[in-house]
Amino acid sequence: MLLRVGIYSIFLIMMLVKCILPDEKPEIIPLPQQSVLDKGDFVFDPTTLISVENEKQAMIAQELTGIFNQAAGFSPQIAIQEKQADIIFRTDMSLSAEHYKLNISPSCILVEASGNKGFFYAIQTLRFLLPPAINSQTPVKNIQWNVPGMTIHDGPRYNNRTIVLHTPFNLIPKNNLEQLIDCMAMLKINRLHFIQEPYDRTPEIQQGLENMNSYAHSKKITISSGMTRSDGIISNLPFYVEQIIRKSNISDSNDDRKLLFKHLASIAEKSWSNPLEAEGNKNSKRVEMLALYIGSKTL
Numbered sequence: 001m002l003l004r005v006g007i008y009s010i011f012l013i014m015m016l017v018k019c020i021l022p023d024e025k026p027e028i029i030p031l032p033q034q035s036v037l038d039k040g041d042f043v044f045d046p047t048t049l050i051s052v053e054n055e056k057q058a059m060i061a062q063e064l065t066g067i068f069n070q071a072a073g074f075s076p077q078i079a080i081q082e083k084q085a086d087i088i089f090r091t092d093m094s095l096s097a098e099h100y101k102l103n104i105s106p107s108c109i110l111v112e113a114s115g116n117k118g119f120f121y122a123i124q125t126l127r128f129l130l131p132p133a134i135n136s137q138t139p140v141k142n143i144q145w146n147v148p149g150m151t152i153h154d155g156p157r158y159n160n161r162t163i164v165l166h167t168p169f170n171l172i173p174k175n176n177l178e179q180l181i182d183c184m185a186m187l188k189i190n191r192l193h194f195i196q197e198p199y200d201r202t203p204e205i206q207q208g209l210e211n212m213n214s215y216a217h218s219k220k221i222t223i224s225s226g227m228t229r230s231d232g233i234i235s236n237l238p239f240y241v242e243q244i245i246r247k248s249n250i251s252d253s254n255d256d257r258k259l260l261f262k263h264l265a266s267i268a269e270k271s272w273s274n275p276l277e278a279e280g281n282k283n284s285k286r287v288e289m290l291a292l293y294i295g296s297k298t299l
Helices: 002-020 055-071 116-129 174-186 203-218 239-246 254-272 275-279 285-291
Strands: 034-043 049-052 077-080 087-091 100-104 109-113 146-154 161-165 191-195 222-226 233-236
Touching: 049 055, 055 077, 055 087, 055 116, 100 116, 109 116, 116 146, 116 174, 161 254, 174 191, 174 203, 174 239, 174 254, 203 222, 233 254, 239 254
Parallel strands: 049 077, 049 087, 087 109, 161 191, 161 233, 191 222
Antiparallel strands: 034 146, 100 109, 100 146
């Protein structure tokens, strides 16, 4: 009898602890430098209001409202200097250019950064905190669009986080390059470098690079090309992954999408996060889930 009472007591204590303590930290790729999980969730709905300080921040906030419009069928509203907002952008000049802070509570999300890059990367982290269906190309029903309560203080270990492609720029379909850039942006990889021979530098190819650089710039990514590798952290994709990028449509195969995203995620972890912690995170099931949602335009 005493043994049975003891077992029931232990069970009740375990249940109470589970109710009191937060669940395990959500998987974010790349892994943030500092994060602390808190109680409760913030829930996005059609009434969610985002307050920004200026038009440049509003353009960054549109990254978030755009994916909601696509996957959830509604868009949070954006206003400048709105005091009664649910999500607040606030400039903190003490932070480095690519660093950001997120403070998420059930009633409010505070996003802090010193400039556009930091705000942009904070939005990418929010994408990982949302259900994976946020990356769907079509509206998804019967999902609560919530993010867990937590505080995050994050920034990169290296300034240059580079993908190198040996495939000539002109042999990759424009749509595939945009998909690649979208994946890189979500994973906070900030440079795409093409290894080019002198005969590849025709006016047409150079103009194509310039046009693509404009799209990449909106995702905080720089495109470069040349015979030699660019400075900083360089990560070469395996040949078979480059073959996938050259295919007419990356979205043809879920397996291809998973493979591409896995390699990009691994590179992002090594160039952004703590290498020891990242090593155990790079083969996460989260990668599998997110890869299923890669579409023809945005991840």
